[in-house]
Amino acid sequence: MSRTLRNPDIVSPEVREKVLKCVDSLGYVPDLAARSLASRNSSLITVLVPSMTSYLFAEVMHGIEARIEDSDFSLHYANSRMSQEAEARHLKLLAGQRPVGLIIANVAGEMDNRELMRRLGCPVVQVQDISLDVFDMAIGIDHAKAGATATRHLLDCGYRRIGVLGRFYGTRGERRHYGYRSELERAGCYDPALIEDASGGFTVQSGGEMLASLLNRVGPVDAVLCQSDELALGAVFESQRRGLRVPEEIGICGFNDLEFSRVSVPPLTTIRLPRFDIGYKAADMLLRAHQGRYDGPMTTEMEYELMPRGSTVKVADR
């Protein structure tokens, strides 16, 4: 009887032993489809992210796993590959699986996949984008504020002619850019010509190419704000190639505080996000909601932290 397997304590020891022996010798494996059909629930928690390559999400995933691992839900990842269509496809597929919950880093764009998420009939936690129209639960940082903080740091250092490397559609980049822009305008330093839009993804290589393109286009700049640490590292390499001293001749500020940023030469000034915590808390919110302790739609804003390091320096020390 299946009671033995699901709740071994409520059957007599003899029966339990006998059943377990049979199970073992016959190599029985419970059919999850049947179980899920009969019990009208699954143990599936899905995490849908736009990229598996990103160190960024990787740490969020670690956080999620840390929270989930001793519950007996099973965690599955799916990749929306930066495409809202793929995201929608996955959401539709998910709908048929009676998931326990969904943690999603939405792809930004024209489509509105909220209806699809709603139809899942399970708690949904959106991570990273607290500024998005949240329809259930969300957790992340305020990217506009973070962008402003990074910008103010460069201004405080005395850099004035400040370039920007990144991508500006899509919510996170957009919001961050909003922060950059308002801060630069306040200081009277905003110049749209100094914006270099990413063509090749947020890679080290494209960081170098973008800085090269910017400098070739507008001449020297005091500093560059980069939308990711990969871009910033690429900018450092490009500066080295051009014989520009970082941070004296060009200040470089990244975003995310990736693993290498602390130990590069020079180490990168950047904004640290509590990525692990975001994942952990997202999973926690999900589990709580699943246990019925759901308090309705809510947004949790996490703190970020400016990490001033060797790739920027105050003008007094230059």
Added chain:
Amino acid sequence: MSRTLRNPDIVSPEVREKVLKCVDSLGYVPDLAARSLASRNSSLITVLVPSMTSYLFAEVMHGIEARIEDSDFSLHYANSRMSQEAEARHLKLLAGQRPVGLIIANVAGEMDNRELMRRLGCPVVQVQDISLDVFDMAIGIDHAKAGATATRHLLDCGYRRIGVLGRFYGTRGERRHYGYRSELERAGCYDPALIEDASGGFTVQSGGEMLASLLNRVGPVDAVLCQSDELALGAVFESQRRGLRVPEEIGICGFNDLEFSRVSVPPLTTIRLPRFDIGYKAADMLLRAHQGRYDGPMTTEMEYELMPRGSTVKVADR
């Protein structure tokens, strides 16, 4: 009737239209559990990897996705987190899901999870480790040969006192190290003191720390072989901190040819693996096997490529 959904062509247009309209207005979603139970199959392909953080697997995943995406299987990832126990847990869970197939980058160690893989009753492709005891299908490179190639390159450059940074248990590292060692012994340069075992994972940071520890322990070396490009980049940074010129005073060779390796300063000499192709072909083998074109256990050896770049140089040019 469900015929309409699964095989729209064999029903009359009128019925089809009516059903589709209802489906749309009621927001009907087929129950995958019931479908899978009734039809005794699923559309699930699982990819089980030891790490989601790694750029290495990320590109393998891209290859897999490229092959799978226009079939209508659904792709799920699971993370064994470098743990054979977690791997076993996932395999057990999988067994109950009637998967179409499994692509797995095994965790090396004491346990033997082959029996669990066999019980899945679906084709299994092991990636990366062709030297493992393969029980079904496998695809990857010969890591021992690749390790030997990297070593020979350093010897050809004229480096003699060659350190090694990496981790040496676990199949890939072990096999690679076998290659290093045999090649160094052949040249009469093998010295176990020059081996620095990774404590902190294959990160940029630990690469720097390991080189520092090695140099502090044994004094100057001519070159270091690194088990990954992250370690190699860390070694480059550490060399810069110590004022050691790369490649003149110390040669550095990585492994994997990650994105940044081409554009770092100096660019990294490394071994390129056909990661995308490995993923693509693995998925292809799986689909073929699933379609019945299964030719029994087989191992596919892929080619790797030495990428000589700025972090190593021939002695004549030094």
Added chain:
DNA sequence: CTGTTAGCGCATTCAG
């Protein structure tokens, strides 16, 4: 505590 039973929502039959 234990044996038995009735569906879960579909695909797959079999008649019509």
Added chain:
DNA sequence: CTGAATGCGCTAACAG
């Protein structure tokens, strides 16, 4: 081509 019946393997609810 279409409607109706059967059962996939399990859980939940029910009696014993």
